Amino acid sequence: MEKKKWDITIIGAGLAGLTAAVYLAQAGKQVLLLEHGSRLGGRAATDEQNGCFLNIGPHAVYKNGAGLQILHELGVAPSAGELKLGGRLVTEEKIHDLPLTAFGLLKSGCFSFKEKAELARLLTKISKLNPQSVEHLTLQEWLHGAVKGKNARNFFLALARLSTYSNSPMQISAGTVLRQYQLSLGGVYYVHEGWQTVVNALGERAAQVGANVQTGKKVTAIRGTHPEMTVQLADGTEIATRNVLSTASPSKTFELADAKPTSQLGVLCDRVTPVYGAALDVALRRLPNPGTNFALHLERPYYFSNHSHTARLTQNRNHVVLHIFKYLSAQEETSAKRNRQELESFLDQLQPGWRNELITSRYLPRIAVTNGLPTVERVRNARQTEVPETVVSDCPGLYLAGDWVVNESLLADAAYVSGKEIATHILRTEMSHLSLATGARC
Ligand SMILES: Cc1cc2nc3c(=O)[nH]c(=O)nc-3n(C[C@H](O)[C@H](O)[C@H](O)COP(=O)(O)OP(=O)(O)OC[C@H]3O[C@@H](n4cnc5c(N)ncnc54)[C@H](O)[C@@H]3O)c2cc1C
Structure with missing residues (x-):
């Protein structure tokens, strides 16, 4: 067991975890941020392959979205190009x-x-x-x-x-x-050199305001309730903390907390349906058909965009980064192999001869675009209930955040908003615990 006791231990350094870490640490809390992966960012990370920056599937920033406002509030200004209409x-x-x-x-x-x-x-x-x-x-x-x-x-x-x-x-x-x-x-931006630049800026901000950010740390269990909680890591280390904020998916958090199916976390897992997509990320030496930079299919759920038409995503100016994507339906079981063939045929149609120009490509057959679809039922519940889904009331001290949370935003914006909202909630709750304790002493 490590000696130090943290005010808040955050699981996951994606956008939600990083956002919450900055708000909590800049308010003076002792924050430990633990990320399983070897780098920060989760699904907002970017891979550099052969001098080309590949986001995890097509990623666009909503110009008027709540996420960008939060980033500005935290002193992070993404460097990006605005997508021009047409295709x-x-x-x-x-x-x-x-x-x-x-x-x-x-x-x-x-x-x-x-x-x-x-x-x-x-x-x-x-x-x-x-x-x-x-x-x-x-x-x-x-x-x-x-x-x-x-x-x-x-x-x-x-x-x-x-x-x-x-x-x-x-x-x-x-x-x-x-x-x-x-x-x-209102328009969208594609970020120069990928979303990792935004993630890294948030990570630096978190460290500047005093959060302890660690990668390569897999959490395997969450135990106890406020203020005596423990987070266990895969290497056996036990970390003492007053509160835990999990930004892993609801189903992963359910496992980590070893919750019962009838608990609030169990009910939440039943209610929340992830949204998946199949992503083909491709870098080419040149675009065979330079007149086509963006396309949608009318009858099929396909997307194509040349992100380097708008953003700097390659070290060589002639090279291009394309994202081809299939929006998967929640009801249908689909085949990963067939989806790849469909995406490649769509690219054949738009950019014939692309295979001759290939630098690198990556296929993600089933990636969670958001961990929770805002269904009619969830939107209604969010309007009606006073306690948000992110406060696990049957396990005091355990909080949740992530893009699955129903707020007025979606996708990454929902992740940033949920991170900010839960940080505000934790600060308020800690403040009321403090006044109760000092009141009791008086
Ligand atoms: C293909 C694709 C396209 C997208 N396009 C857009 C777009 O155009 N615009 C937009 O706004 N959004 C887009 N998104 C959504 C956006 O990427 C996500 O909403 C956002 O990155 C989610 O952030 P998060 O913090 O909620 O979750 P995550 O990024 O999943 O972060 C959770 C983190 O928790 C870590 N973790 C999990 N379990 C543990 C554990 N046990 N111990 C330690 N760490 C753990 C994970 O490694 C991860 O880093 C897209 C997503 C995808 C996949």
Whole structure:
């Protein structure tokens, strides 16, 4: 057992853990941040391969998102390029221009006149619609009432997948989709040299304000309750701490805490469904078809983007980093091999001859894009309950954070927000423990 007792031990140095560490340490708490991996960042890390920076699948920062505001508040300013609108819309028969403006929609050969009118009405209406007014409906239910034409409906589903990275219209709350779609209208950035630069800046900030950040430390158990808690590491070390904040997925935290299925953590695990995607990350010597830098498929859940068209991601200026992605559905079991073939065929269609230009590639068959889909039920619960899902009330001193938390944000933004919110909650709770203790002594 190590002698020192920490105020808060944080499990996981992804965006949620790093954010919480900075807020807690700068408020004067003794913070220990333990990361299993050999580097910081979790799913926001970047790999450098042959002079090319590959994020873990396509990663974009929402210009008006809560995450960027939090980063600025913490003194971190990502260096990034803004994505310019434009690209291709692929159908089974043809490759069209992506209709992202009223004029583009008008001249698109992809939709009937009736569908164009319907889409124009829909896109104008939803840019102003209050997302909360449709939170009680699934995307499918809402879309059924809002759009009749098949291609018009498919187009909105493609935009919904693009904004939310999910392909579960029968579960996801329409309110979440609309909020995220509206956010994406404000624009997105691709980060120069990848998201690792943001992660490293956050890590440096955490260390500056006094957090003890350690990599290569796998937590294997969480025991006890506030203020006598223990975190056990894989090498057998036991760490004494008043509080534990876990940013591992709810199911991993359930195992670490050895919780009962009927406990709050058990119920949470039943409720939270992760969202997965298949990612093909590719670096090429040059782009065979330089006119196509971005594409969506109308009928299939495919995405393509040349991120180096916007951000500096290669040491050699001619080289390019592409991300090709399939949004996996929560209901369907899919084959990793077939998904890879589909992604490669999509790339063949957009960039014929790409294999001759290959520098390096990486295939991630089933990566969790977010650890929890904001379903109608979870969004409703989050509005109605006073105690958030992140406070494990049947295990005082145990807290949770991560991108699975339902707040007004999604994806990385949800991770940053949950990290900030739980840090604020822990500080308030510690303060009330302190006043109770001093009050009792008086
Ligand atoms: C393919 C893909 C594309 C994405 N695109 C976007 C995008 O365009 N825009 C966007 O905003 N978001 C995007 N995201 C989502 C974003 O990357 C995540 O929401 C965010 O990185 C999650 O941060 P987190 O801290 O919640 O979780 P994680 O990054 O998973 O961090 C949890 C950390 O805990 C550590 N850990 C787990 N168990 C233990 C243990 N027992 N002991 C010690 N450490 C442990 C893990 O190693 C990990 O580092 C994308 C994600 C993926 C996968």
